[in-house]
Amino acid sequence: MNLSRQPGFRTLALLLTVVTVYVTYGYFHFYRDPLSIFFSEEHGFDRFYSATRQAEAEAFLGALDANPDAIRSRLGKAGLRPEMCAVFMTIARDLAGRQYIETAVGSFFANMSRAEREAIHLKLFFADVPSPETQHRSFSKLATADIADDIITYAKSLPEKDKERQMALLESWFKARDNKSMIERKTVHDYAYALRQCVQTTEAPYIALFEDDIILADGWAVRTLRNLHTVEEMMRDPRRHDPMRGRVEPGGPNSWLYLRMFNQERSFGWGGGYGFRSNNAHVISLAVSSALLVFIVLGRRFFLPRSVTRHLDGWVLLVVCGVAVPLFVWLFFASGKASLLGSPPGVYEEWFGCCSQALVFNRKHAQALSDYLMAATNKPGRAGRGDMLPKDFAWDHGLARLSAYPMLAQHLGRISATGTTSSDARQIWSMAFEDLEARKLADEHSQFVKEFFGREELGGMAFG
Structure with missing residues (x-):
């Protein structure tokens, strides 16, 4: 089986690429935010x-x-x-x-x-x-x-x-x-x-x-x-x-x-620290994932064209709703309010x-x-x-x-x-x-x- 042709594998690869790019960006741009996971003790207080x-x-x-x-x-x-x-x-x-x-x-x-x-x-x-x-x-x-x-x-x-x-x-x-x-x-x-x-x-x-x-x-x-x-x-x-x-x-x-x-x-900054349960990230992730899952399932059945639905198999839904959404919700809070907003x-x-x-x-x-x-x-x-x-x-x-x-x-x-x-x-x-x-x-x-x-x-x- 050629993994590169599987929608779930391609979705996971895309997710890893996006996260890598984001983390690289955060490392170079969010390092001065004390409530960010990217904060640097060495350079966070550099004077400009x-x-x-x-x-x-x-x-x-x-x-x-x-x-x-x-x-x-x-x-x-x-x-x-x-x-x-x-x-x-x-x-x-x-x-x-x-x-x-x-x-x-x-x-x-x-x-x-x-x-x-x-x-x-x-x-x-x-x-x-x-x-x-x-x-x-x-x-x-x-x-x-x-x-x-x-x-x-x-x-x-x-x-x-x-x-x-x-x-x-x-x-x-x-x-x-x-x-x-x-x-x-x-x-x-x-x-x-x-x-x-x-x-x-x-x-x-x-x-x-x-x-x-x-x-x-x-x-x-x-x-x-x-x-x-x-x-x-x-x-x-x-x-x-x-x-x-x-x-x-x-x-x-x-x-x-x-x-x-x-x-x-x-x-x-956000209260509660970096943990996944802080700022109710777990509750927000569940709510967003559930709504997105319902939307995709209904869309695949009723109004999305066949050319799109054939790429939305169970593995794609798992990666998107079970991994990507919780990860991005957590990254949003963990990156720091001052950095993002x-x-x-x-x-x-x-x-x-x-x-x-x-x-x-x-x-x-x-x-x-x-x-x-x-x-x-x-x-x-x-x-x-x-x-x-x-x-x-x-x-x-x-x-x-x-x-x-x-x-x-x-x-x-x-x-x-x-x-x-x-x-x-x-x-x-x-x-x-x-x-x-x-x-x-x-x-x-x-x-x-x-x-x-x-x-x-x-x-x-x-x-x-």
Whole structure:
């Protein structure tokens, strides 16, 4: 018997060919998706756009070192009515070279227009205690540069009334950084304090909290302001209703808590892992195979021509419905959601998401959230994580949580300030950020500045 002439054998050979081609494609294209079977530990965190953007940030810092007066004159400071209060929170880390905060601030300013600068009040929050001036290597440099609107330290900003007790408490948490509970309390307190500082010292309707080990994309400011205006338009939809406690359905509440500027693909992949039963792949396979089998059997009997039905014998049905369908369903999930579907540009309501590297909060709820976080630091046991507590607050108050794509921030930190291992820290990573194109971002940056501010206010910091 000549196997090559058997329909079942030819179908199996075709299936093996298709799977081989797909696996080869996945090996070369899906290796950066952490929830894909093709993920590579060696190359999954390769840097592409973030390396380009870091070079631009370094160029800005170099220009600032060379001629700080020229940089300050060209950029200026925040206007009288800024739209956003942005806070970089930082503590000193055991790094051999430049501290993370300097690169982060460099990316904040690199290629920024004067119009964007006027719209954003920038605070640098040095959260070391008792004395950032002596504990943080970047304090003196950034203070002298005078490019921020405000520099915050606990020692200089805590109310005199209870300052001594508060400083002693913060210092005790800070010194006990090997204790997970203590560092959580200090971190949550820092977030609460940063929010409170923006509420008390500015009228900005939006408050952005940035960790110091990030890098921001070219044009991040005007893109984020555009996205925030989109959020406000979404909230004015008449189909939305008053915030309610508990489950927040898409399109439901008419108020929101935060807009996410950073997310990692590990947080929006398929749940359940790679197993065949994960994501109910076995149920989906059975349903698809059964429907396809019925369709083929009925078609072979009633309406498919003889020239086709003679190729649809029992072996073909077994290969197609018993092997191919389950295999492709499993491959669909195992390849990774980010690899196959990605995230189209826009602003979306999302409940998943990781980490607190770059979040923009709604001022309307900032004071209440700050109080909520402060209260968490006084609870017995563990205070909770800085990224999870705002989620709990949003749930309790029926507030929407949103994400903006493309993601405009990347996490570069490998030396954690909260005791996270280097291996775990590097996995807080946005694959999509590395796919951004520098030239395209630069062109869109200029276009968006003209459109958003209604005048040609480019004054760009074109370094790099």
